[in-house]
Amino acid sequence: MCGIVGYKGKNEACDILIEALKRLEYRGYDSAGIALWNEGRIAIERKKGKVDDLKKIVYNNDSFKGKMGLAHTRWATHGTPSERNAHPHKADDVVVVHNGIIENYIELKTKLKDEGHKFLSDTDTEVIPHLITNHLRKGMNFIDAVRATLKELKGSYALGIIKETEKTLIAAKKESPLIVGVGEGEYFIASDVPAIINRTNRFIFLEDNDVAIFKDGTLLLINVDGKEVQRKVHEVYWTEAMAEKGGYKHFMLKEIFEQPRAISDTLIGRIKEEKGLVEFEELKLPDISKMKKIWMIACGTSYHACIIGKHMFEANLRIPVETDIASEFRYRDPILGKNDMLILVSQSGETADTIAAMKEGKKRGAYTLSVCNVLGSTLAREADGVIFTHAGPEIGVASTKAFTTQISVLFMLMLHIGKKLGKMQSDEIRNSIGEIKKIPHKIQTILDMSNVIEELARKYMGFKDFLYLGRGINYPTVQEGALKLKEISYIHAEAYAAGEMKHGPIALIDENLPVVFVSPNDHTYKKTCGNMEEVITRRGRILLFTDDNSHEMASRVDNLFILPKTIYELQPILSVVPLQLLAYYIANFLGTDVDQPRNLAKSVTVE
Numbered sequence: 001m002c003g004i005v006g007y008k009g010k011n012e013a014c015d016i017l018i019e020a021l022k023r024l025e026y027r028g029y030d031s032a033g034i035a036l037w038n039e040g041r042i043a044i045e046r047k048k049g050k051v052d053d054l055k056k057i058v059y060n061n062d063s064f065k066g067k068m069g070l071a072h073t074r075w076a077t078h079g080t081p082s083e084r085n086a087h088p089h090k091a092d093d094v095v096v097v098h099n100g101i102i103e104n105y106i107e108l109k110t111k112l113k114d115e116g117h118k119f120l121s122d123t124d125t126e127v128i129p130h131l132i133t134n135h136l137r138k139g140m141n142f143i144d145a146v147r148a149t150l151k152e153l154k155g156s157y158a159l160g161i162i163k164e165t166e167k168t169l170i171a172a173k174k175e176s177p178l179i180v181g182v183g184e185g186e187y188f189i190a191s192d193v194p195a196i197i198n199r200t201n202r203f204i205f206l207e208d209n210d211v212a213i214f215k216d217g218t219l220l221l222i223n224v225d226g227k228e229v230q231r232k233v234h235e236v237y238w239t240e241a242m243a244e245k246g247g248y249k250h251f252m253l254k255e256i257f258e259q260p261r262a263i264s265d266t267l268i269g270r271i272k273e274e275k276g277l278v279e280f281e282e283l284k285l286p287d288i289s290k291m292k293k294i295w296m297i298a299c300g301t302s303y304h305a306c307i308i309g310k311h312m313f314e315a316n317l318r319i320p321v322e323t324d325i326a327s328e329f330r331y332r333d334p335i336l337g338k339n340d341m342l343i344l345v346s347q348s349g350e351t352a353d354t355i356a357a358m359k360e361g362k363k364r365g366a367y368t369l370s371v372c373n374v375l376g377s378t379l380a381r382e383a384d385g386v387i388f389t390h391a392g393p394e395i396g397v398a399s400t401k402a403f404t405t406q407i408s409v410l411f412m413l414m415l416h417i418g419k420k421l422g423k424m425q426s427d428e429i430r431n432s433i434g435e436i437k438k439i440p441h442k443i444q445t446i447l448d449m450s451n452v453i454e455e456l457a458r459k460y461m462g463f464k465d466f467l468y469l470g471r472g473i474n475y476p477t478v479q480e481g482a483l484k485l486k487e488i489s490y491i492h493a494e495a496y497a498a499g500e501m502k503h504g505p506i507a508l509i510d511e512n513l514p515v516v517f518v519s520p521n522d523h524t525y526k527k528t529c530g531n532m533e534e535v536i537t538r539r540g541r542i543l544l545f546t547d548d549n550s551h552e553m554a555s556r557v558d559n560l561f562i563l564p565k566t567i568y569e570l571q572p573i574l575s576v577v578p579l580q581l582l583a584y585y586i587a588n589f590l591g592t593d594v595d596q597p598r599n600l601a602k603s604v605t606v607e
């Protein structure tokens with residue numbers, strides 16, 4: 001995964017790079033490193049652990065001066081988290097930072113070793129500066145040596161490269177994200193927009209095989225063959241404040257509280273209530289009447305949004321929808337063709353498995369549509385169509401506002417397709433629009449009761465295992481609730497379809513296993529109350545999240561949280577919010593690193 005950043009301009013680079021690196025830390029935090037070019041010398045520092053440890057060293061050191069430099073924060077793939085494996089990597093006077101995986105590094109390394117090159121790390125990256133020096137030694141110039149090296153690499157890379165004897169910074173991209181920030185007489189490179197949004201809002205989204213050369217205050221864009229390419233400069237509406245904590249203790253908490261705004265922004269300009277219409281400006285769907293099947297593919301939290309999408313699409317459109325985890329889909333030879341639509345859901349738009357699933361879909365002639373949060377991301381650029389969730393930058397590693405905006409987009413897409421197919425009438429669509437418009441306010445009423453959830457968290461923080469149960473459209477909701485708890489608090493949490501409980505998990509139930517039920521009063525409610533009965537009989541503790549306190553079960557559970565009412569399709573958006581808060585407060589009480597939980601990274605750009 002890793003985050004890379006680079007700067008070339010008129011200002012001191014050290015501050016700029018460290019600050020940007022902090023914002024990229026969510027992509028990995030096993031080690032951090034920096035390289036600064038100053039009058040023909042490059043000062044390098046690398047440190048195991050977080051950016052703050054690196055900062056302490058370089059801020060008190062006069063060697064770290066210069067107006068050009070690179071920095072890196074690492075999520076270890078090849079080689080343990082350690083100083084020797086931290087980037088930048090250097091050979092002769094060539095210095096490289098890299099995000100991605102060089103698949104053929106073993107054969108390249110063996111060859112280079114045979115030629116006398118000495119390696120200091122276990123990383124795949126280190127072959128890159130060595131290959132460049134090989135070409136330089138044969139008399140190539142810096143740019144040509146980089147291009148020749150890129151041609152030798154198999155795999156993915158976003159690269160920043162500098163050299164002591166050159167006042168030039170070179171960046172290159174293939175299958176890993178890399179953007180160029182365009183400032184006044186200065187340029188930035190970064191793995192994503194929020195890293196440098198405080199410096200500029202003008203960006204170039206590099207494409208695969210692009211090589212960017214920053215020299216003498218200018219930018220030259222070429223491809224690996226040396227041919228000049230043209231790329232548009234985009235203005236991005238995200239602001240610096242959006243990428244900051246704004247008084248909250250953690251980004252995750254801020255992002256949970258931002259959900260009313262994020263959903264409103266996602267609806268704006270798309271819902272036409274009076275006309276009973278939903279329109280997406282950026283979308284030109286093919287002839288939907290020929291569509292035989294819809295697929296919804298994603299990973300993690302985004303996959304849970306897909307299952308919710310399946311429930312709403314099938315119920316209202318009567319089109320078969322198959323959901324799959326992207327890493328499974330891509331390797332299982334799925335049966336799909338040109339009359340299928342593949343909806344790929346991803347916050348980052350950079351998840352390697354989801355991108356591979358899109359490519360598989362395209363190869364087989366399906367129409368691919370991505371639902372993404374990040375402008376210029378690979379899925380946004382490469383799918384046949386794109387709908388953006390306007391959640392704003394999501395920085396906490398645990399996804400929250402991306403999830404509820406993804407559900408909002410899928411709901412609107414269902415209305416859009418329903419109208420096109422004549423499966424939903426204007427009145428019905430108008431009512432549905434009316435319901436989703438009320439969602440931000442309803443979320444706010446839940447957020448206003450966050451203290452209640454905080455108390456629940458205090459009560460339950462000491463338990464070692466949790467079971468989450470729900471049915472129908474709320475089965476993926478509890479899957480999401482359990483995922484949130486385990487990833488940020490490291491407490492074991494399992495989610496089951498409530499009806500499955502008696503087929504195994506019931507054996508776990510006793511007074512040491514809190515059971516979280518999400519069960520609004522829909523067509524599955526009475527059945528789920530039956531499951532609660534079974535838990536109570538076995539002395540299990542129940543936390544019930546429901547919109548109905550009239551059922552006698554409400555008075556028998558250990559803890560009851562009343563949700564606002566909404567239509568079936570939109571229930572998960574409301575019921576997931578207290579689950580997000582529960583996970584957050586438990587993790588906060590336990591003192592874990594909520595925004596950067598161990599072993600995780602925000603964009604999973606490797607398989």
Ligand code: F6R
Pocket residue numbers: 299300301302303345346347348349350351354397398399400483484487602603604
């Ligand atoms: C969980 C979480 C992950 C992501 C998953 C997919 O809180 O954030 O499970 O949902 O890695 O990421 P995107 O949506 O960027 O494709």
